[in-house]
Amino acid sequence: MQVNLLYRPSQALAQCWLAPGESVLAESGAMVGMSTNVAMQTQSGGIMSGLKRMFGGESFFRNTFTSQGGNGEVLFATPLCGDMLVLDAGHRQYCLQSSAYVASSQGVDVRTRAGGMKGFFSGAGLFILETQGQGQVVIGAFGALEEVRVDGSFVIDTGHLAAWDSSLQYRVGKSGAGWIASWLSGEGLVCTFEGQGSVWLQSRNASEYGAVIGAMLPPRK
Known part of the structure; x- marks a missing residue:
């Protein structure tokens, strides 16, 4: 699969070229167009796999697109405006915040992994996604994507997480000295990553954006 990212960084669109017989797996609703x-x-x-994906913030279904009788083209996009990025799985594997997953080549297995309460409070739901295998993974973000190199430790607001190297350890905790201070700061919970690797953050927080827009809407009648 060959991926060409168009209209970056604010209105990104993934143009995926498939060889004859090649397939790409994508999140339900991500397809914009295809040949x-x-x-x-x-x-x-499977039922359990589908339920785990739902709890992880994804839809119950995924779609597989296969090119037949020649080269094919599929276009993918994310629901919210923002950037997209292609991660190469193989030597490095990744964990994804569930809403960041867009598509992956047929050699990559994107599994739903139980994150327990840590995953729930991280903003990724009770489950997070983890890549296995070799190939390409297309992720999307709300706003811009920024790669942060972790060499020791680094703190990121949970609402801005997109993806991270699976080799990194992380813990979820308060942003302030106590729960009241964390709540009053407006920052809430943060993830502290430890080790050596990369974290990709999104510049906008979808939950905060929704709260701001919702407050501007007239009351429902």
Whole structure:
């Protein structure tokens, strides 16, 4: 699969070129358009797998797009305006905040991993996504994507997490000295990453954005 990212960084669109017989797996609803020789198949991956994806913030289903009888093209985008990035899985593997996943090549297995309460409070739901195998993973963000190199430790607001190297350890905690101070600061919970690797953060927080826009809307009648 060859991926060309268009209209970055604020209105990114992923243009995926497929060789004959090649497939790409994508989150339900991510497809914008495709050539007529691309066939789409919808699957849940099993009841338990589907339920775990739902709790992780994804839809129950994923779609597989396969090029037939020649080269094919599929376009993908994210629901909110922002940037997109291609991560190469293989030597490095990644954890993804569930809403950051867009698509992946057929050699990559994107599994839902139980994160327990740590995953829940991280803003990624009770489950996070983890890559295995080799290939390309397309992620998307709300706003710009920034790679932060961790060499020791680094703190990131949970609402701005997109992806991170799976080799990194992290813990979720208060942003301030206590729970009241954390709440009054408006920062809430943060993730402290430890080790050596990269974290990709998104410059905008979808929950905060929704709260601001919601407060501007007239009351429902």
